[in-house]
Amino acid sequence: MIKRLAVLLAVLALILAACGAGDDDTTTTAAADTDEAAQQAGGTLAVVKARGTLKCGVSGSAVGFSETQPDGTATGFDADYCRALAAAVLGDADAVEFTALTAAQRFEALKNNEIDVLIRNTTWTQSRDTDIGMQFAATTFYDGQQMMGDPARLPGLTPDSGFEAIDGAVVCANAGTTTEKNISEGAAVAGVTITLETTEDIPAAMEKFKEGSCDIFTTDGSGVFGNRFVEQAAGTPGADDWVIFPTAPFSKEPLGPVTRQGDDQWFDVVQWLVFATFIADENGVTSENIDEMRENTPELGRLFGTDEGELQTKMGLDADAYYQAIKQVGNYGEIYNNNLNPIGLSREGTFNAQWFDGGLIYAPPAR
């Protein structure tokens, strides 16, 4: 707390000094006290480089996206994006400190500088982008909300069912999410009455669903499928019969990395990390073949640093920053397939396919 106050004071002092309105003594003392604050004023990229580790905010209990392991690290699609960012900025995919955050904690944690970047199944919305000062990098996973119910409790439930099927139901969702807003709004529009029970996280919502105190479990479709997959694999009685509906999701949930507004250099680094994984995927450049493939076209050479790498060095990164990300972690398709195919989510025919395959995964040119 005291440290945070000192950081704040030092940043304020630097700002005042820059405006020529600061008291000299205060400025020098406060700034010298916390070089972290000085770096903070210089941007997150400088902070991360000086610290030597990346602080990445994840969920920790999102199946396939970020699951905390016994040693405190995390695995999954989002966790791999943290690792790829660390590889790009620090040359080491393992230089990540993961912080598990609930949905309700995540934006405060980013605002308060507890983390450098938030990669936690986070939906890009207008109010998050504008009102609460978040900056959303390119979407890495196009998701949409769905529900799950047990036909043993809701007879006649099928994948084609809609909101009419949940009239009078108790619905569980995790707090601080778009999920709870979408379900309430959807029910109201459909003219059905539901009782919404919010839980701190998804595992708590699943527990209520399994014990029968909730009739319906709802979250982003990836989470609904992921949680059913885990319960089926664990042999939970009845899980094979659970129905996911409606077939077409009833909301748009574009998920991607989030930075603080007002740190353009850091935002660009994160944004182009995502684009680098897209461009590698587009061109068949993988962790296995990047050494040969980056020689193939001028664009791949520019992005993966076979020339002077000045596209990267002008961003404050090493020439081979994005080469390291792909080499150590993988391209978009590798990150997707390694983490999401095992839980039954396939890219084919979804918005997460490349643009030339009818999807929305598209990056501007590296030039």
Ligand SMILES: N[C@@H](CCC(=O)N[C@@H](CS)C(=O)NCC(=O)O)C(=O)O
């Ligand atoms: N995308 C939505 C929902 C985010 C969310 O909470 N997703 C679930 C899974 S899809 C999750 O992270 N669960 C793990 C947990 O609650 O710890 C949002 O940004 O509000």
